[in-house]
Amino acid sequence: MWTRSCLFALPIASFAAAPTDAELLKFVKDRAALERVTPKPVEMTPAVSTRCNIDALLIRRTGDHSGAASLVFANEPAVLPLFDPWGKFPEGSLLLKEKLGKQDHKTELFTGMWKREAGFFPEANDWEFFTVDGAASKIVERGKLPRCASCHEDFKKGDQVSKEYILPAQLTGGRIVLHSSQAKVTGEKLRYENEEKKNTLGYWTNPGDWASWSFEVSRPGTYDIHVWQGCGKDNGGSEVAFTTAEQTATFTVEDTGHFQNFKERIIGRVTFKAPGPQTLEVRPRSKKGAAVMDLRQVMLTPVAGNQENPER
Numbered sequence: 001m002w003t004r005s006c007l008f009a010l011p012i013a014s015f016a017a018a019p020t021d022a023e024l025l026k027f028v029k030d031r032a033a034l035e036r037v038t039p040k041p042v043e044m045t046p047a048v049s050t051r052c053n054i055d056a057l058l059i060r061r062t063g064d065h066s067g068a069a070s071l072v073f074a075n076e077p078a079v080l081p082l083f084d085p086w087g088k089f090p091e092g093s094l095l096l097k098e099k100l101g102k103q104d105h106k107t108e109l110f111t112g113m114w115k116r117e118a119g120f121f122p123e124a125n126d127w128e129f130f131t132v133d134g135a136a137s138k139i140v141e142r143g144k145l146p147r148c149a150s151c152h153e154d155f156k157k158g159d160q161v162s163k164e165y166i167l168p169a170q171l172t173g174g175r176i177v178l179h180s181s182q183a184k185v186t187g188e189k190l191r192y193e194n195e196e197k198k199n200t201l202g203y204w205t206n207p208g209d210w211a212s213w214s215f216e217v218s219r220p221g222t223y224d225i226h227v228w229q230g231c232g233k234d235n236g237g238s239e240v241a242f243t244t245a246e247q248t249a250t251f252t253v254e255d256t257g258h259f260q261n262f263k264e265r266i267i268g269r270v271t272f273k274a275p276g277p278q279t280l281e282v283r284p285r286s287k288k289g290a291a292v293m294d295l296r297q298v299m300l301t302p303v304a305g306n307q308e309n310p311e312r
């Protein structure tokens with residue numbers, strides 16, 4: 001058995017470094033197999049839609065790009081870094097933006113970024129840029145495209161990825177990613193702490209403070225609740241309730257040695273009976289130490305075999 005997996009491991013590793021044109025095009029054609037991170041097309045500003053695309057030739061020159069919209073797709077390694085404002089993308093990450101026409105909503109073109117090996121294009125954090133025609137029939141250009149890099153280098157915090165369209169949302173594969181940076185906070189002290197090292201809901205010193213996320217459920221079913229929690233030495237033991245769809249899962253905060261030492265835990269399950277808007281609330285029931293916990297992220301993942309109307 002081990003010889004087989006070794007044989008398979010080699011081509012996959014080298015493939016991650018640099019896909020051929022044919023492989024890149026296949027990702028674009030088969031994008032339904034990627035995670036779509038935008039539930040609905042996202043409006044682009046006219047300045048971006050004219051510059052973040054294939055030059056002149058392939059798109060109709062109406063002179064008016066306002067109202068153009070796009071969808072954004074990511075492969076598996078790129079999904080969680082997209083939802084984290086500070087997230088860095090590992091080699092082999094793929095991001096794809098599909099631009100839709102203003103009137104007909106037909107695909108006009110694709111722009112993409114593929115994270116290459118360290119040292120490939122240091123100015124652009126080693127992203128390779130590419131553009132593909134609307135029919136996904138050919139790669140128009142790819143490589144160290146200065147036109148793309150000159151603008152994307154401004155998105156410093158997010159590894160040169162804009163992440164502007166990110167919202168708490170259900171992905172096409174079923175996951176619902178709720179990052180602390182997207183939480184609504186109610187109370188006195190609790191807040192999202194923006195610094196890279198923190199990047200968490202923190203200052204949970206008042207147990208009456210609470211956080212929530214609103215999102216749209218498109219696939220009813222049962223979900224595991226994953227929580228990334230940190231808690232300083234000897235401050236563990238607080239009780240916290242997670243409530244959504246009129247169901248509550250409670251858990252006891254674990255001492256992780258440091259508030260920003262985050263540990264992923266599965267703390268319970270929830271069933272969404274119907275599609276529609278939902279809110280998830282996190283409310284402490286007790287505070288045992290200086291603060292309840294730091295909370296970086298919550299994620300709901302589909303429990304296998306418990307999903308209705310999967311989109312793919």
Ligand code: HEC
Binds near residue numbers: 045070147148165
């Ligand atoms: C004028 C600045 C600008 C230029 C030039 C630009 N982009 Fe973008 N790009 C953006 C912005 C802003 C977004 C966020 C989504 C949106 O508004 O469409 C974005 C989004 C993207 C995304 C989705 C990932 C992300 O960063 O959020 C990809 C992929 C992408 N651009 C590729 C390219 C490629 C390839 C080129 C060159 C052909 C390019 N861009 C040129 C500004 C730019």
